[in-house]
Amino acid sequence: MSRICILGAGAWGTALATAFVGQGHAVRIWGRNAETCDEINRQHTNRAYLGEAKLPEDLQATPDMAQAVTGAEIVLFVAPAQSTGAVAASIAAHLAADAVLIACAKGIDNRTGQMQSEVIAAQLPDHAIGVLSGPSFAADVVRGLPTAVTLAMPEQEAAQSLAQNLSGGAVRLYASDDIAGVQIGGSLKNVMAIAVGICRGGGMGASAEAALITRGYAELVRLGVAMGARAETLLGLSGLGDLVLTCSSELSRNFAYGIAVGRGEDVSGLKLAEGVHTVSIANDIADRHGISCPVMQTAGMVLSGAMSAEEARIALMSRPVKAEHPERRE
Ligand SMILES: NC(=O)C1=CN([C@@H]2O[C@H](COP(=O)(O)OP(=O)(O)OC[C@H]3O[C@@H](n4cnc5c(N)ncnc54)[C@H](O)[C@@H]3O)[C@@H](O)[C@H]2O)C=CC1
Numbered sequence: 001m002s003r004i005c006i007l008g009a010g011a012w013g014t015a016l017a018t019a020f021v022g023q024g025h026a027v028r029i030w031g032r033n034a035e036t037c038d039e040i041n042r043q044h045t046n047r048a049y050l051g052e053a054k055l056p057e058d059l060q061a062t063p064d065m066a067q068a069v070t071g072a073e074i075v076l077f078v079a080p081a082q083s084t085g086a087v088a089a090s091i092a093a094h095l096a097a098d099a100v101l102i103a104c105a106k107g108i109d110n111r112t113g114q115m116q117s118e119v120i121a122a123q124l125p126d127h128a129i130g131v132l133s134g135p136s137f138a139a140d141v142v143r144g145l146p147t148a149v150t151l152a153m154p155e156q157e158a159a160q161s162l163a164q165n166l167s168g169g170a171v172r173l174y175a176s177d178d179i180a181g182v183q184i185g186g187s188l189k190n191v192m193a194i195a196v197g198i199c200r201g202g203g204m205g206a207s208a209e210a211a212l213i214t215r216g217y218a219e220l221v222r223l224g225v226a227m228g229a230r231a232e233t234l235l236g237l238s239g240l241g242d243l244v245l246t247c248s249s250e251l252s253r254n255f256a257y258g259i260a261v262g263r264g265e266d267v268s269g270l271k272l273a274e275g276v277h278t279v280s281i282a283n284d285i286a287d288r289h290g291i292s293c294p295v296m297q298t299a300g301m302v303l304s305g306a307m308s309a310e311e312a313r314i315a316l317m318s319r320p321v322k323a324e325h326p327e328r329r330e
């Protein structure tokens with residue numbers, strides 16, 4: 001049994017907390033909204049994020065950061081990716097010296113270009129840091145449906161031991177030592193899901209969606225490897241696995257966001273779609289590495305309003321014809 005603190009009382013933080021309580025861990029959620037914490041404690045629901053799903057009675061939530069973090073052996077960062085740095089800075093005074101920190105948000109810091117583990121390390125440099133990512137809808141996990149994700153730490157043995165500790169019930173963790181690869185896959189697949197959603201919303205057909213997923217995956221691998229990922233990791237749960245999930249289910253907020261854009265609908269009231277906040281920094285990083293990423297670039301232009309979905313379709317279809325795997329011909 002471990003003492004676990006979850007930072008973020010949204011869909012994913014609450015779902016992970018539910019799974020860990022079910023495994024017998026002592027879990028405390030920190031949420032910035034006192035009313036949400038009160039609802040979790042008294043009504044055992046988090047309706048704004050998880051509808052009527054029933055949460056464990058012994059799951060505790062608090063808006064008091066000191067109370068949530070003090071004494072925790074494992075701390076998971078589950079607020080939106082762009083807020084991870086601020087959350088990390090705010091826990092420093094309360095954190096046990098040997099606490100292990102796990103990044104769970106999927107996104108690249110759009111100010112610095114840092115991955116989530118780097119954002120956390122910049123604020124809390126003396127801690128072991130890992131990453132949890134993979135195909136996992138909060139709505140599935142909170143209902144106890146089978147889910148497999150990847151847990152990466154810089155040392156394989158440490159990853160293995162933590163994956164063992166946090167696996168159980170319907171959640172199965174696979175260990176990896178490719179901390180960069182696991183979070184790059186999780187960040188870039190959100191952008192691809194928006195692109196494929198735009199294609200769905202624009203009524204471009206199932207063949208076009210399959211082509212975009214495949215060519216988007218080729219980009220994800222090209223850029224991911226240039227950024228330090230191992231190609232095999234990108235073929236795993238946190239890469240291809242999560243790409244398949246989020247590019248095919250309307251439960252994905254990124255996919256749903258893309259669909260709305262493709263239909264020309266108002267997106268201002270939609271839920272968190274991390275890809276919207278990662279797309280421009282991901283394109284900047286691709287430019288810096290000299291990596292061609294037409295799907296991601298076109299998605300960025302549609303999201304910024306520089307191009308319509310129809311113009312994006314024409315731009316992608318009129319690119320020069322080329323070898324499918326140019327790197328294999330050399
Ligand atoms: N929902 C899901 O199925 C999954 C989500 N994730 C990732 O987990 C991260 C969080 O996602 P969700 O929990 O789904 O989002 P959400 O929108 O359901 O919840 C976000 C939570 O963070 C809080 N929050 C927002 N801004 C904040 C800030 N500046 N400081 C502190 N707290 C803040 C909100 O009040 C809310 O409680 C995202 O990066 C997402 O990609 C990963 C796997 C599955």
Ligand SMILES: O=C(CO)COP(=O)(O)O
Pocket residue numbers: 106134135136137190193242245246251252253254255272273274
């Ligand atoms: O990352 C997720 C599933 O693995 C959740 O996807 P969305 O953020 O697009 O809802």
